[in-house]
Amino acid sequence: xxxxxxxxxxxxxxxxxxxxxxxxxxxxxxxxxxxxxxxxxxxxxxxxxxxxxxxxxxxxxxxxxxxxxxxxxxxxxxxxxxxxxxxxxxxxxxxxxxxxxxxxxxxxxxxxxxxxxxxxxxxxxxxxxxxxxxxxxxxxxxxxxxxxxxxxxxxxxxxxxxxxxxxxxxxxxxxxxxxxxxxxxxxxxxxxxxxxxxxxxxxxxxxxxxxxxxxxxxxxxxxxxx
Amino acid sequence: xxxxxxxxxxxxxxxxxxxxxxxxxxxxxxxxxxxxxxxxxxxxxxxxxxxxxxxxxxxxxxxxxxxxxxxxxxxxxxxxxxxxxxxxxxxxxxxxxxxxxxxxxxxxxxxxxxxxxxxxxxxxxxxxxxxxxxxxxxxxxxxxxxxxxxxxxxxxxxxxxxxxxxxxxxxxxxxxxxxxxxxxxxxxxxxxxxxxxxxxxxxxxxxxxxxxxxxxxxxxxxxxxxxxxxxxxxxxxxxxxxxxxxxxxxxxxxxxxxxxxxxxxxxxxxxxxxxxxxxxxxxxxxxxxxxxxxxxxxxxxxxxxxxxxxxxxxxxxxxxxxxxxxxxxxxxxxxxxxxxxxxxxxxxxx
Numbered sequence: 001x002x003x004x005x006x007x008x009x010x011x012x013x014x015x016x017x018x019x020x021x022x023x024x025x026x027x028x029x030x031x032x033x034x035x036x037x038x039x040x041x042x043x044x045x046x047x048x049x050x051x052x053x054x055x056x057x058x059x060x061x062x063x064x065x066x067x068x069x070x071x072x073x074x075x076x077x078x079x080x081x082x083x084x085x086x087x088x089x090x091x092x093x094x095x096x097x098x099x100x101x102x103x104x105x106x107x108x109x110x111x112x113x114x115x116x117x118x119x120x121x122x123x124x125x126x127x128x129x130x131x132x133x134x135x136x137x138x139x140x141x142x143x144x145x146x147x148x149x150x151x152x153x154x155x156x157x158x159x160x161x162x163x164x165x166x167x168x169x170x171x172x173x174x175x176x177x178x179x180x181x182x183x184x185x186x187x188x189x190x191x192x193x194x195x196x197x198x199x200x201x202x203x204x205x206x207x208x209x210x211x212x213x214x215x216x217x218x219x220x221x222x223x224x225x226x
Numbered sequence: 227x228x229x230x231x232x233x234x235x236x237x238x239x240x241x242x243x244x245x246x247x248x249x250x251x252x253x254x255x256x257x258x259x260x261x262x263x264x265x266x267x268x269x270x271x272x273x274x275x276x277x278x279x280x281x282x283x284x285x286x287x288x289x290x291x292x293x294x295x296x297x298x299x300x301x302x303x304x305x306x307x308x309x310x311x312x313x314x315x316x317x318x319x320x321x322x323x324x325x326x327x328x329x330x331x332x333x334x335x336x337x338x339x340x341x342x343x344x345x346x347x348x349x350x351x352x353x354x355x356x357x358x359x360x361x362x363x364x365x366x367x368x369x370x371x372x373x374x375x376x377x378x379x380x381x382x383x384x385x386x387x388x389x390x391x392x393x394x395x396x397x398x399x400x401x402x403x404x405x406x407x408x409x410x411x412x413x414x415x416x417x418x419x420x421x422x423x424x425x426x427x428x429x430x431x432x433x434x435x436x437x438x439x440x441x442x443x444x445x446x447x448x449x450x451x452x453x454x455x456x457x458x459x460x461x462x463x464x465x466x467x468x469x470x471x472x473x474x475x476x477x478x479x480x481x482x483x484x485x486x487x488x489x490x491x492x493x494x495x496x497x498x499x500x501x502x503x504x505x506x507x508x509x510x511x512x513x514x515x516x517x518x519x520x521x522x523x524x525x526x527x528x529x530x531x532x533x534x535x536x537x538x539x540x541x542x543x544x545x546x547x548x549x550x551x552x553x554x555x556x557x558x559x560x561x562x563x564x565x566x567x568x569x570x571x572x573x574x575x576x
Contacts, residue, residue, distance in 0.1 A: 104437040106427065108420040109448035114405075118384055121391065123438070131438075142268070149388070149398050154260070166437035173437070 001045055002215060005059055005068035008036065008050035012202055015094045016069045023222040045215060056205075061085045063209035066216065073099055073177060073200035077137045085208050090224050095202030097179045099137055101144075101195035104166050104173070105188045112193050113148040116173070120152040123172075130154035134162050134171035137197075141175045144197040163187035233329065233574055235356045237310060240331045243349045245308040250291040252311075256281040258294055258559055270315045284314035288330045289527075289569060293556045296334050296565070304335040323575050329353070332569030334556070342568050343531045343551060344504045350547045350570045351511060354535060357546065362537035364513040366478060366503065367521030369393065369550075370530045371485065375471055378494050379464050381406070384451075389468070394523045403468060406461040424448055467492050472520040477508040481517035504531060513537075527552045531568070544576045 007013040020027055020040075027048060029035035038048035051059065057074050059065040061082030075086060103110055110116055120131040134156040135141045145153060156171045163183060165171040175197060178184055184191060204223055210216060241247065256273050257280075273283040285291040288309060296305065308331035317324055331349055336342040347364075376389045385406065392399050424445065432442040470492070476484045482500035489496045500506055508515050513535065522532035525548075532550035536543050549570025556565035 106423075106436045106441070107439065107444055108423050108427070109444050109451055114388070118387070119439075121387070127438070147398070149392055149395070149402070171437075172439075 001047060002067070002210075002213070002219075003047050003049055003059075003065045004219070005049050005051050005056035005065040005070075007053040007056065007069060010053075012053055012069070012071065012095050013050075015092075015202060019092075019223055019225070023225065025219070025222060043215065043219075046219070057082060057086070060205055060207040063207050065207060066210040067204070067206050067219065069202060069204055071095055071097070071200050072203050073097065073137065073140070073198055075203065075205065076198060076200075077140050079139075086205050087208055088203050088205050089220055090204040092202040092204070095200070097177045097200050099140060099175060099177050099197040099200065100181075100184075100191045101133075101141075101173065101175050101197065102163075102178075102184050102189040102191050105185075105190045107190075110192070113145075113150060113195060116145075116192065117148070117150045120150050124152045131173065132156050132171040133173055133175060134158045134165035135175040136160075136162060137175060137177075140197055144175075148194075163189060232356060233310065233327075236329050236353045236572060237308070239353045239356060240308045240329065240349055243306075243331075243345070243352060245306045245331050245349070248292070248295065248307045248309050250285065250288060250295060250309050250311060252285055253282045254285050254291055254294060256283045259283070259286065259290065270317075272314055272316065286313060286315045288313050288328055288571060289332070289552070289555070290559070292330065292332060292569075293334070293559055293567065297556055297559055297561050302335070304333065304337065306333050307331070325575075327574040328571045329574065330569060330571040332567055334565060334567045334569075336551075336566045336568050339530070339551070339566065339568075340501075340504070346549055346568050346570050347504050347533060350533070350535060350549060350572070351513075353572055354537070354547065355511065357537065357539075359512065359537035359539045362513045362535060364510060364515045364533060364535050365518055365521050366481075366505075366515065367518050367532045368503075368530060369522050369528055369532060371498065372471070372519065372522075374496055375468075375494065378496060379467065380460060381464050394526045394528070396523050399523075403465045407465045408461075420448070421452075467494075474517075474519040476517055478503060478515040478517045479506045479508050484517075485519075504533075522550065524548065525550075527555045527558070529553045533570070545573065546576065547572050 006016050017027065026041035027038050028041055029038040036050045038050065040046045040048065049065065053070045054074050056065060056068040056070040057078050060068045061078065072088070072091065075083060075088065101113065101116070103116070110119060123129055123131040131153045133141060133145070133153050136158055138155045138157060142155060156165065158165060162174045162176045164187065165174055167188070174189065176184070177200065181191060204220070206220070256271065259267050259271065271283040271286050273281055275281055288311060292307065292309060308329065310329040313326045313328055314324060315326065331346070333342045333346060372393055373390050376386050379386065388402055392402060427441055427445055430441050432440065432445070434441045436444065471488060474484055474488060481503050482498045485498045503517065505515060522528050528550040530551035530553065534545060535547040536545050547570055551568040553564060553566040556567060557563065
């Protein structure tokens with residue numbers, strides 16, 4: 001039996017379903033669109049699981065999924081032990097987004113990460129507190145900021161609506177995923193000139209613990225095309 | 227780890243120099259470390275949450291544990307202490323052990339800087355005499371000289387602060403030098419756009435807060451920045467001076483001469499006396515004593531004299547002792563007053 005994970009909602013789900021359709025892999029769900037389990041017509045040994053995109057990465061890591069579709073950002077954010085157990089076999093031309101550092105637009109004196117580094121020290125030395133960074137991507141954010149010399153900060157974990165954090169007193173700046181930057185602008189935030197942490201796209205990934213099989217090869221080959 | 231016998235001999239040597247043995251807790255609050263060293267330190271610590279929700283970790287470093295003890299027990303004045311035990315750190319290098327057995331000794335509340343620096347080096351040398359080795363090196367550096375040089379250079383204040391803050395991170399420091407040499411750090415097109423905004427903000431309420439910063443603060447910094455741009459040509463020259471400084475290496479008795487010649491050549495108004503260094507002997511026991519300006523980058527908390535001892539044993543070069551002055555560590559951990567300190571640790575895992 002082979003398990004394939006597909007995002008259960010959103011744009012990513014739609015785009016992934018399209019490539020299945022284009023390559024004549026007919027997905028069947030007995031209980032309609034909201035069914036969280038499915039199969040592929042004429043491939044009785046394949047099970048489809050509709051999961052949260054973050055969970056697809058986790059399940060590939062523990063080997064309960066053999067093949068899965070998710071964002072590159074989510075893979076890179078996951079724990080090192082999970083990343084070690086997953087191979088990316090294809091990066092698609094959709095699901096494109098960037099993870100960026102965004103600051104309140106009225107901070108006109110801050111253009112680059114180097115400026116931010118100074119502000120972080122000002123917070124530490126003059127205000128006696130840490131600059132807070134709200135994010136759904138604590139690992140990538142921490143790595144990036146440190147590599148750019150920003151060491152004095154505190155991560156505030158966020159589960160959603162991160163853009164509002166700087167204006168509700170929950171953090172001073174944020175990092176978030178964006179494709180056009182529109183939501184950030186609408187929320188009075190601005191991306192730093194050199195503030196791109198990671199470029200991401202939809203990916204097909206396989207679990208390293210999956211035994212090689214003709215059926216897996218066949219599906220990977222078919223879905224390799226956009 | 228070396229034999230128990232050897233570590234006991236080392237402890238006796240340190241004790242004979244008038245140091246008092248103390249016990250240190252194995253577990254400390256993560257908050258102290260994150261507060262001082264920032265988030266990235268998390269990568270190296272083994273942390274866990276206790277039943278009350280406090281985040282604790284195995285001590286990653288004995289010096290931090292010892293400074294916390296001084297702080298939490300409200301101790302005052304000068305204290306000569308030593309301790310032994312294990313420190314626990316995650317490591318990316320498979321060859322390094324996550325458990326580090328160390329003997330450490332410190333003078334906390336060290337007001338007489340030069341004397342205490344000497345005393346720590348002498349104690350290090352005495353404990354070293356317990357080890358078998360054919361030859362070795364005692365390398366001495368001083369971060370204070372670097373900071374003095376930076377303070378005299380012709381670059382905006384924000385750049386001086388950057389270099390001082392990041393001296394200990396070699397790779398990022400080199401990136402900074404590259405940036406200093408090439409492009410200017412104020413983008414003229416963005417400044418033009420933001421200037422309009424600036425003029426508008428001048429009319430706003432200056433006390434208004436935007437994500438933790440007042441409009442007044444933002445305008446002041448913007449103003450400073452555009453009035454004091456850094457020109458790439460000047461940056462190149464300064465970068466050359468810094469690089470040349472960081473290449474200075476010599477026997478310790480030549481340290482002052484070399485530095486003074488460098489300052490004179492680059493028209494920097496600084497003079498160093500040879501007495502500034504803890505010793506002027508080029509050979510102590512079986513060690514060659516050397517001075518290096520770029521040495522001292524392994525730990526963020528050093529502020530003045532730094533030293534390390536490497537020995538040759540069975541044709542392998544081994545780093546056995548590291549030490550230095552950390553005058554700001556205890557205040558960074560939360561003390562209201564500055565408590566100067568100097569210390570060293572002997573590594574028993576080799």
